Amino acid sequence: MTARSHLQPIPAPLPMGCYKPQDVTFLLKNLNGLIQETDLKLREKIIQSGGHYSEMLPVEYEPSREYMALFYQALRENAFKVAEAVGIVAELILRRNGPQTVLVSLARAGTPVGVLIKRYLLEKKGFALPHYSISIIRGKGIDENALLYILQQHPEGKLQFIDGWTGKGAITKTLKEACAEFEAKYGYKLDSDLAVLADPGHCVQTFGTREDFLIPSACLNSTVSGLISRTVLRRDLMTDHDFHGARYYQELEGREVSNLFVDTVSAEFKRLQDERLVNLRPEDCRATWQGLKDLEQIREKYEVEDINLLKPGLGETTRVLLRRLPERVLINHPANPNLKHILLLAKDRGVPVELYPELTYASCGIIKQLS
Structure with missing residues (x-):
């Protein structure tokens, strides 16, 4: 297949998640009632014994009152900084792709960022761009059915992939490989550029900042990401025509702060001077992969066999503490x-x-x- 009109028709998704419909469309199969969360210790044992993280769901962390107070504090203190990074990235995306852009956030850390970029471009530029959230899984690739659906809906669209931040660049590499595979299979070339708010790993070119600063949405799991779980790829739970799956935690609706997060940051857009935003970035925006180089030294010092057991950056460290079995945490300054x-x-x-x-x-x- 070489023409978009010949791409395999994919059925429309069912509504999912707690964001407003105009903010995002999740291209995910609802796995409620089909999969249960796995105990953290058992899950870690399975992963390190050769099982894949995408075949199980971690137990959702229940934050204490003290921890939620830190989230609200971080949101108050960092809302403008997040808005500024959103504005920079949105301006770069528009400059790169124009009004034909289709925003494609990577579930789930990319979803709130995609919502914010969509809102910025509507409020500041008057462009109502489509925004989808799809699954990408390290070691498995991207959801091809989701991509086919997007191309089916937007045959002239220019897809822009979005995530929250970079760590060591595993998803950046996975995305590049997945786009190459998609082109070989369907004859359609995708732009593998990944836009993020923070790029402390120095592994992308479209970013808001390279400072490893606290994006408040990194503090929590589903409650700040539309009540959506991590994405799942289990062939016994889905057909060849399904999207990747996820759970929708409707039972946590009383605790969700997904809309609070995007509403609070969006309220800061009026303070931004969009003509100055892109000039806030460093002049040299090349991807040097410096973070990955530094991780090799940590791997040697702490005798870590698999580099995937190292999770650098505030966002990834948070996720280790929320859903893995951490041995220790390294910090740069107390x-x-x-x-x-x-x-x-x-x-x-x-x-x-x-x-x-x-x-x-x-x-x-x-x-x-564990071995």
């Missing part, structure tokens, strides 16, 4: 205000924290080796 929630989570879970001043990132989580 007085770094971005680390408050990391230190609280580590204390709650009894995880040792170690000072590592030469760290490129603000923090790095090391997953416990």
Whole structure:
């Protein structure tokens, strides 16, 4: 197949998630009632024994009142900084692709960022761009059915992939490989450029900042991401024509802050001077992969066999503490205000924290080796 009109027809998705319909369309199969969460210790044992993380769901972390207070504080303090990064990225995307852009966020950390970029471009530029959230899985690839559906709906669209931040660049590499595979299979070339708010790993070219700063949506799981679980790829739960799957945690509606997060950041857009935004970025925007190079030193020092057990950056460290079995957490400076929630989570879970001043990132989580 070489023409978009010949792409395999994919059925429309069913409504999912707690965002407003105009903010995002999730291209995911609802797995409610088909899959249960796996105990963290058992899940870690299965993953390190050769099982794949996408075949199981972690138990959702229930934040304490103290932890939620830190989230609200981070949101108050960082809302403008997040809005500024959103504005920079949105301006770059528009400059790159124009009004034919289709926003494609990577579930689930990319979803709130995609919502914010969509809102910025509508409010500041008057463009009502389509926005979809789809699944990509390290070691498995991107949801091709979701891509086919988007191309079916927007035959002249220019797809722009979006995520929240970079760690060591695993998803960046997965996306590049997936786009190459998609072209070989369907004859359609996708732009593998990944837009993120923060790129501390120095592995993308479209970013808001390379500072490893706290994006408040990194603090929580489904409750800040539309009540959607991590995405799942299990062939026994879906057909060849289904999208990748996820759970929709409707039972957590009373605790969701997804809309609060995007509403609070969106309210800061009126303070932005869009003509100045892109000039806030560093002049050299090349992807040097410096973060990955530094991780090799950490891997040698702590005798970590698999580099995938290292999770650098505030966002990835948070996720280690929320849904994996961490051995320790490295931090660059004890007085770094971005680390408050990391230190609280580590204390709650009894995880040792170690000072590592030469760290490129603000923090790095090391997953416990079970073998």
